Amino acid sequence: MFSEVAKILRNEDGFVVATHVNPDGDALGSLFGLALALTDMGKNAYPVLAEEIPETYHFLPGLERVVTDPRSINPAPAWVICVDAAEQHRVSGDLPSFVGGARVINIDHHPTNPLYGDVNLVDPSATSTAEMIHEALKQAGYRLTPDVGMCLYTGLITDTGGFRFSGVNSRTLSMGSEMLASGFDSYQVTLSLFEDFPLGRLRLERIMLERIEVLLDDQVIISVLYNDDFSKLSLAHSDAENLVSRLREVRGVEVGVLITEQTDGFTRVSLRSKNLVDVARLAKSLGGGGHRRAAGLRTDLPPSQIKKKIEELLREAIYGKTSNPAS
Ligand SMILES: [Mn+2]
Structure with missing residues (x-):
């Protein structure tokens, strides 16, 4: 080829x-x-x-x-x-x-x-x-x-x-x-x-870290950023590129998820996985795409709703469809 x-x-x-x-x-x-x-x-x-x-x-x-x-x-x-x-x-x-x-x-x-x-x-x-x-x-x-x-x-x-x-x-x-x-x-x-990020990105990262939710036996970390966060810090949405990888860096964490509100009313979801979960497959099932370890999608669901959906899919991906862990 x-x-x-x-x-x-x-x-x-x-x-x-x-x-x-x-x-x-x-x-x-x-x-x-x-x-x-x-x-x-x-x-x-x-x-x-x-x-x-x-x-x-x-x-x-x-x-x-x-x-x-x-x-x-x-x-x-x-x-x-x-x-x-x-x-x-x-x-x-x-x-x-x-x-x-x-x-x-x-x-x-x-x-x-x-x-x-x-x-x-x-x-x-x-x-x-x-x-x-x-x-x-x-x-x-x-x-x-x-x-x-x-x-x-x-x-x-x-x-x-x-x-x-x-x-x-x-x-x-x-x-x-x-x-x-x-x-x-x-x-x-x-x-x-x-090594050349605007100072605002560091402050945006602080906001992202303050909002983390640690789920599914500490294997998943999800956070969310809103349009307000970007405008208050005078940042473009592109300044958040790859911030999600910070969420995967933690020992024992399999998947990091960053949900970002978009100015056009859509919501963007960025997914990073370490070993077990094929996030490209997960993203594709919701209309997105990417690689096994790094994928993303856009949705018209608001951040809170897509978060529930992603959590459900990750629960299935990590524990299997039928199991119902006590955690
Ligand atoms: Mn590429």
């Missing part, structure tokens, strides 16, 4: 690269890394993103090229490459409105991806989409520049939590090594990603 995509990257022209809404480091690193590499290869290539880029990622090269309205691109693209987007309807910029006659290439590593592309390169064993793009570019004969290396490394570091998460293997580190060999400053990437 990599060779098929590599052939298209090498031989074709007229690319739009798109990624998912609420983009994270893998989404943005993959988006800009691939768009920059295609430009280096002499192609017409546009990174598309309809929304604002969180400040954490402003260090990424290629941001100034972003197109917010892909319908303005002339001539219309022959290829639309969606990166790290587990579902078609989550592609930023409203995919149906700009896809036109273009063929869609779907490059992703979410096991819940329904293979919505004309060409699908989906590998759930990859720890990041960025490393898949690295492999495809390598097979296309492209040699990484420091800028592209930095973008892809950002994706790899984000999705592996700095090489800490499940799924990391010697291949992951080889890929990281190949990216680093392109010659950018890795410390700049890790500083920007992990």
